[in-house]
Amino acid sequence: MSALVGIALSLTAAMVVAAVGLTVFRMLTGPGTADRAVALDLLGLLAVSGCALLALGVGTIALLDIGLGLGLVGFVSAIAVAGLMARSPQRLPEPPAPPEPPEEEPRT
Amino acid sequence: MTDLLAVLFLLAGGFVTLVAALGVARLPDAFLRMHAATKAGVVGSGLILIGVGFAFDDTGTWLRVAVIVLLLLVTTPVSAHALGLGAYLGGARLWGGTTADELAGVLRRHDFDAPAEGEADRRS
DSSP: OOHHHHHHHHHHHHHHHHHHHHHHHHHHHOSSHHHHHHHHHHHHHHHHHHHHHHHHHHTOTTHHHHHHHHHHHHHHHHHHHHHHHHTOOSSOOOOOOOOOOOOOOOOO | OHHHHHHHHHHHHHHHHHHHHHHHHHOSSHHHHHHIIIIIHHHHHHHHHHHHHHHHOSHHHHHHHHHHHHHHHHHHHHHHHHHHHHHHHTTOOOOTTOOOOTTBTTBOOOOTTSOOTTHHHHHO
8 A cells, every 4th residue: 555545545534534523413413313314324324434444544355344234234224214214103093993793693 | 556546536435425424414404414415425435435446456355345336326225215205204394495395295294203192291
């Protein structure tokens, strides 16, 4: 790794860390659950970038595999939170009336 | 040559990532924030990954980078769509400058952030 790549790596890592700071700010102050879920989605992407930068800094390609796993987990968690928001009414509807007992067959 | 390309892709990816996070922090609405987070975020991560691939420049790294970028390109639109639908149904507030809400009257929204029954009594 040449010195030029090292400098670029440091600058990029600083930018990613600043991005993480902004995203965490939105996650802490976001007025609603939807804002926090969006910030969580972006944090997953930033974690993948961070894993790639760490792999370059340390020189271990295996760290990219961790980025792959983090990308998969981030996708599943975003889908889970979205499903929770989409189908969870706060006030549950009245439970359905119990079914009428079947009419007894006339005994013959 | 590959070092120069690596520097270029890394810096471009870092810049786009920073713009994405700035959008998430500054835009006024959950839907606009989702727009910034998913589109710009996946471009920034992809550029950083391609830059790392140029910096290592061997077959194993390129293979992993290709797999991760393809995975992000496939899964991020799906998660963005699901998050948008969840935010709309969960009653995320629309920005005041929104001019068109095509789904008003089509989908029923509820208030996901409202306190549940009984919880409001405990808080007061």
